[in-house]
Amino acid sequence: MADPNAKAILEVKDLRMYFPVKSSGIIRRTIGHVQAVDGVSFQVPAGGSLGLVGESGCGKSTTGRLITRLYEPTGGSINFDGKDITKTSARGLKPLRREIQMIFQDPYTSLNPRHSVGAIIGAPLAIHNILPKNKILPRVQELLEIVGLNPEHYNRYPHEFSGGQRQRIGIARALTLQPKLLVADEPVSALDVSIQAQVINLLQDLQDEFGIAFLFVAHDLAVVRHFCPEVAVMYLGKIVEIADRETLYNRPNHPYTQALLSAVPDVKQAAVGGRRERIRLEGDVPSPINPPSGCRFRTRCPLAQEICARVEPPLLQIGKRHKVACHFAGELGKHPDKPVTASLLGVDDSGTPDPGASPSTDVGNEPGYSDTWFDLERRTMASA
Ligand SMILES: Nc1ncnc2c1ncn2[C@@H]1O[C@H](COP(=O)(O)OP(=O)(O)O)[C@@H](O)[C@H]1O
Ligand code: SF4
Ligand SMILES: [Mg+2]
Numbered sequence: 001m002a003d004p005n006a007k008a009i010l011e012v013k014d015l016r017m018y019f020p021v022k023s024s025g026i027i028r029r030t031i032g033h034v035q036a037v038d039g040v041s042f043q044v045p046a047g048g049s050l051g052l053v054g055e056s057g058c059g060k061s062t063t064g065r066l067i068t069r070l071y072e073p074t075g076g077s078i079n080f081d082g083k084d085i086t087k088t089s090a091r092g093l094k095p096l097r098r099e100i101q102m103i104f105q106d107p108y109t110s111l112n113p114r115h116s117v118g119a120i121i122g123a124p125l126a127i128h129n130i131l132p133k134n135k136i137l138p139r140v141q142e143l144l145e146i147v148g149l150n151p152e153h154y155n156r157y158p159h160e161f162s163g164g165q166r167q168r169i170g171i172a173r174a175l176t177l178q179p180k181l182l183v184a185d186e187p188v189s190a191l192d193v194s195i196q197a198q199v200i201n202l203l204q205d206l207q208d209e210f211g212i213a214f215l216f217v218a219h220d221l222a223v224v225r226h227f228c229p230e231v232a233v234m235y236l237g238k239i240v241e242i243a244d245r246e247t248l249y250n251r252p253n254h255p256y257t258q259a260l261l262s263a264v265p266d267v268k269q270a271a272v273g274g275r276r277e278r279i280r281l282e283g284d285v286p287s288p289i290n291p292p293s294g295c296r297f298r299t300r301c302p303l304a305q306e307i308c309a310r311v312e313p314p315l316l317q318i319g320k321r322h323k324v325a326c327h328f329a330g331e332l333g334k335h336p337d338k339p340v341t342a343s344l345l346g347v348d349d350s351g352t353p354d355p356g357a358s359p360s361t362d363v364g365n366e367p368g369y370s371d372t373w374f375d376l377e378r379r380t381m382a383s384a
Helices: 060-067 090-099 117-127 133-146 151-155 163-175 193-210 221-225 245-250 255-262 306-310
Strands: 008-022 030-045 049-053 075-080 100-103 181-185 213-218 230-235 238-244 316-319 322-324 372-375 380-383
Touching: 008 060, 008 213, 030 049, 030 060, 030 075, 030 213, 030 238, 049 060, 049 221, 060 075, 060 100, 060 181, 060 213, 090 100, 100 163, 117 133, 117 151, 117 163, 133 151, 133 163, 163 193, 193 213, 213 221, 221 230, 221 245, 221 255, 230 245, 230 255, 238 245, 238 255
Parallel strands: 049 213, 049 230, 100 181, 181 213, 316 372
Antiparallel strands: 008 030, 008 075, 230 238, 238 322, 316 322, 372 380
């Protein structure tokens, strides 16, 4: 098990990606932006894994693509293995491509159907001039064996394999250059349930054996539960809650996390007082072109009050390894009546700025955890 206090191999701070929306017609002007990722901060410890979870469209894949630098971010910073890679030029990205690899969701479209499996897995070795030609095949066969495929099948084509086997090929390709970080974008979502566990077990074995760090993207909390010691929940381009696994699954404090968890059947019920009622979220996810003011979740939140429309809740650290962005943060059924954030933000309970207040300036967007945090029950700062 990776040490949760290990040095971060990846640190992302206030990351933003706004895609321009163009008008139709001959002169295509920019008429707005899709705020796909809007101020996201987190760390992935070396050899560890962070789960990134949220409904479709919340910005998970965009976050993954920013980290692999398939996109240049609109704002914020990405630090990988001690280097700032936010603005690395195309040339500087070549060595980076060796160290950060991606596994994609769809094993049917992510492999070139006209190339043999050996060519697919061996291509990075040739491109990066890593091995002489006669050493490539033995390495390909070794990789096939590592991912549980027959090493003699190197000259077969992707269509000759099942979905689960293809995903193993995608994993072998990602391992070819011995990366330090794998961004796995819903790596099992397209697979049969019976195959999902096998592929997750393979990833787990690879992590244990090679010490690869993972950013593991999923759309539901069940998938990352066994893989990730730390999990971040995203909603409309922002992280709304992030915590160590035990805290997030047993004592979630954000209404959105609580709703997502209520749909997961295998989560321990005891911690929240017996059987968990399924919480149904009303309505659809709003458009990231015009997200709601204040808290983005407010249009679907059963607890929303006036302050939620006026003031954005900061991602507040409320425990040793627990942060949540909600004015009414609290365990299920124990949410406070008054906003916990008001005094920190210098507003009254309805969110109106209080002229006499002295708001806390360090309610920030820093990645990682601080040694002190805001104790929700006592409403004061606390430390271990
Ligand atoms: N290249 C792009 N251009 C414009 N909008 C995009 C682009 N890629 C993603 N988006 C939009 O950004 C939002 C987040 O998308 P994505 O990161 O794919 O979410 P997820 O992976 O969580 O389903 C969505 O509203 C999506 O439509
Ligand atoms: S800040 Fe308000 S709207 Fe947002 S999650 Fe909390 S209670 Fe709901
Ligand atoms: Mg996606």
